[in-house]
Amino acid sequence: MSPSSPSTPSPGPLSLEQQICYAMHTTVRAFDAVYRELLAEHGLSYPQYIALMGIAEHGPLTVSRLGELMRLDSGTLSPLLKRMEAAGLVGRTRDPEDERRVLVSATSTGHERIAALRELPQQIAARSGLSREQMLALHETLRTVTDRLDAHS
Template identity: 85%
Template sequence: MSPSNPVPVSGTLSLEQQICYAMHTTVRAFDAVYRELLAEHGLSYPQYIALMGIGEHGPMTVSSLGEHMRLDSGTLSPLLKRMEVAGLVARSRDPEDERRVLVSVTAAGRARLAALQDMPQQIAARSGLSREQMLALHETLRTVTEHLDRRSG
């Protein structure tokens, strides 16, 4: 079929009815808001969540950060290098196992995190959801993720 002759689809195959498409468009909308809000802090969204993860969990190995963020080392390593150049994180060899690299937040990184303390409130306000709705959505998404992870092995 040519693009000018679309294939008719039933309601269940309609793009607008797909949960994956709803999630995709929501993530894209969140990305745009985060991009705008984080630009003034010189961070991308992946850098923001990496900084939060390292700040929350203390020094951690790059591999454990990758597992936490669901990013492979090929994506995470360049991200951390840029953050290290910016002075936000420090990387060092693990004294217990020289093959592992530890990443920690620097004083500048802690200051950046402090400047970002109101980010959740800004996101919530832009979402149009109440605090209760945001908490319920968060719980629903965590539940879906856990079930999908169990099913995918």
């Protein structure tokens, strides 16, 4: 009987290389390295780049709203935003409407930094070697997976 037969769903312990978590882990490491390289000269880390993009695009927003966007909590965002504030990229002010909230917005320096990175997505796309169709397919698959994983919890 073939090991891929439908009647043998678990043909022994799955090898590491066959597991999706391993593939994801490996790909993320590779992406990380490339972003690190391309962002270094702009003084941004990969999470900072995503945060700055989100802040610049979605206007002044609260820490928890940014947290929903990035799937990160205040334990991660608070120190990250303080570092970005110290770097002059974002401003943080208490919301006068509700002093519990902190509104984060991009400074002009922050906007300039994002503008200077206008070409980054294309650079990454080029390095990834995926066609536009493959890129869209991957994007769609990632969105589907994320939604499904979320649905369970």
